[in-house]
Amino acid sequence: MVLTGPVRTTGTGPTRRQLLGAGLAVSTLAGCGVFENKPAPAATTAPDPLQPLLDEALALAAAYDRAVAAKPMLSARLAPLAADHRVHAADLAKLIGTPSASAAPSGPVVENASADPVAALRTAELAAQKTAVAACLAAPPDRAGMVGSIAACRATHAEALR
């Protein structure tokens, strides 16, 4: 744990140059079998627990955009809700440390091709609220407030879509 971070950051394992550059500490630790036994954490970074929340925010914002594109008269009602999700996405990306637009959102596909896009969005918001509640309950203290507010916001969206 002490040395794996700085040495193995490329995911392909340490090069000879890196090992030599790391000097004496590496060779002594290598002698203890540290490198054979410990997989490099940096190579397989686990996604941040809030990544699903970020993906969901982007998916919801996109779903609102599609609904407005299909029924422009809904714009005044739906655009502010989409804006809330974009604020969440930007802030979550900042918190997690990933660019928010790096990948296509892998969140839930919000089906709004139905006759009643508002009802479909409401269903999606209620599902997203549940995700956020679970994330809040699992979050460390410094994240609980923000994630809790996101959960509450999604609940207010469902209310606004009634």
Add this chain to the structure above:
Amino acid sequence: MNEQLAAAMAAEAAAIYAYGILGVHLAAAAQVNEARAAETAHRGRRDYLLGKLDQPEAAPAAYELPFPVTDPATALKLAVHVEDGVAQAWRPVLGVSQGPDREAALAALTDAAVRASRWRRIASITPWTMPYPGKAS
């Protein structure tokens, strides 16, 4: 956690007082019912907090309102103000609680935020929602 719960308690007590004042000024029956339901919910939260706090402080007999409440419009405005304030009082509890306590705090924050949105909608105050309910602006 006691300090944060005491703040939530103070907010709930103020909300109960505010609904007693503003309910009188609401005209529409649906709104009166909504206000009654909200007041009942706040009483439930106050009772929950009474059971949680070691030494709950007695609520003041009266409060200074942030603006005069004289008609349905100002009554609705006070309802929005109160629910926003209750949400803001509960949010800090999240970071100092775990498990069922955090779940209860989140439910209180969420309920207040939903009621605030409902009152905004009734009063035609836009936008109805905000990105971070409970976050002090």
